[in-house]
Amino acid sequence: MATILRDLSYRYQWLYDGISRLSALSVGGEGRFRRLALEGLTIEPDTKVLDLCCGSGQTTQVLVERSRQVTGLDASPFSIKRAQHNVPQAKYVEAFAEAMPFAENQFDLVHTSVAMHEMEPDQLQKIFSEVHRVLKPGGSFAMIDFHQPTNPLFVPGVAVFLLLFETETAWQLLKTDLAAALAAIGFNVTKQTFHAGGSLQVIQAQKS
Numbered sequence: 001m002a003t004i005l006r007d008l009s010y011r012y013q014w015l016y017d018g019i020s021r022l023s024a025l026s027v028g029g030e031g032r033f034r035r036l037a038l039e040g041l042t043i044e045p046d047t048k049v050l051d052l053c054c055g056s057g058q059t060t061q062v063l064v065e066r067s068r069q070v071t072g073l074d075a076s077p078f079s080i081k082r083a084q085h086n087v088p089q090a091k092y093v094e095a096f097a098e099a100m101p102f103a104e105n106q107f108d109l110v111h112t113s114v115a116m117h118e119m120e121p122d123q124l125q126k127i128f129s130e131v132h133r134v135l136k137p138g139g140s141f142a143m144i145d146f147h148q149p150t151n152p153l154f155v156p157g158v159a160v161f162l163l164l165f166e167t168e169t170a171w172q173l174l175k176t177d178l179a180a181a182l183a184a185i186g187f188n189v190t191k192q193t194f195h196a197g198g199s200l201q202v203i204q205a206q207k208s
């Protein structure tokens with residue numbers, strides 16, 4: 001379902017960022033939220049990084065502080081324009097995540113934050129396959145997204161958030177075993193951690 005708030009939050013960056021900041025309090029603030037998926041990964045200045053579905057560059061900003069070789073990809077021309085303005089240190093590509101215009105074995109790290117819940121199940125499969133294709137052997141995929149809360153106290157908050165801002169695909173994602181989906185494609189899932197009462201999950205997976 002979702003409400004007008006979803007459209008407004010995509011139209012007005014201050015609203016999107018305000019909601020993100022508020023939601024991130026559940027993990028100790030936005031600074032921590034933006035770094036959670038990257039914890040434990042080595043990112044050097046020459047690490048080739050792809051921020052998949054980069055939006056307006058919210059986590060791209062964190063990535064360019066560590067690497068000089070960051071590319072942001074998003075399907076929305078508005079998001080790409082904003083990201084170019086907000087984080088000019090990165091390169092940007094307007095494209096669909098399920099058909100990336102990159103040759104295989106290009107990136108050391110593909111990162112994506114709170115975007116996979118916008119994908120239909122078959123789209124998600126294609127995106128994971130694409131991530132596997134564009135990663136170098138030994139490269140890592142790191143993601144953070146929703147998860148079915150394990151602490152019942154978080155269930156009402158997540159339900160209200162999804163009703164206000166998300167569509168059916170976010171509810172489908174709660175029922176999806178993302179780690180199993182990645183393993184089925186050939187990834188070696190090296191880490192899966194849960195945060196905010198289990199309502200957020202971080203997954204890191206390696207291409208062998």
Ligand SMILES: C[S@@+](CC[C@H](N)C(=O)[O-])C[C@H]1O[C@@H](n2cnc3c(N)ncnc32)[C@H](O)[C@@H]1O
Pocket residue numbers: 020052053054055056057058059073074075076079095096097098112113114115118
């Ligand atoms: C909720 S935003 C997340 C933005 C940012 N990663 C963040 O952490 O705030 C989801 C983003 O995914 C992008 N997106 C949705 N479907 C996509 C697709 N099939 N291919 C590429 N980008 C897509 C949207 O344009 C949007 O910028």
